[in-house]
Amino acid sequence: MKPVIHTLSNWPMDKKLIPIFTCTQDALLYAQLVPHDTNRQHILAIARHDTYVKLSHERNAQHPNLQRMCDLAVKAQFYRECLQECHRIEDEKFTK
Numbered sequence: 001m002k003p004v005i006h007t008l009s010n011w012p013m014d015k016k017l018i019p020i021f022t023c024t025q026d027a028l029l030y031a032q033l034v035p036h037d038t039n040r041q042h043i044l045a046i047a048r049h050d051t052y053v054k055l056s057h058e059r060n061a062q063h064p065n066l067q068r069m070c071d072l073a074v075k076a077q078f079y080r081e082c083l084q085e086c087h088r089i090e091d092e093k094f095t096k
Contacts, residue, residue: 008033008040018047021078031085041086048079 055072
């Protein structure tokens with residue numbers, strides 16, 4: 001069982017300082033840590049867009065790598081889930 005990360009300073013990041021998610025729970029936990037941080041949300045949106053661009057290039061390649069396409073699709077899904085949870089938290093704040 002992997003340890004639960006409670007602060008952003010301990011969150012694993014890639015070389016471009018984009019958070020690394022290994023599962024949906026990671027994405028949702030990260031969203032709980034940054035619901036009001038628009039800068040981090042913007043970084044996630046850019047990362048998601050870049051992932052879709054890479055997926056599109058791979059799909060249009062002469063010999064697409066299906067495993068890479070699957071990995072990119074899952075990565076984009078984690079970013080989407082995180083962003084949706086951030087928006088849900090923001091909306092919840094206004095409905096109270």
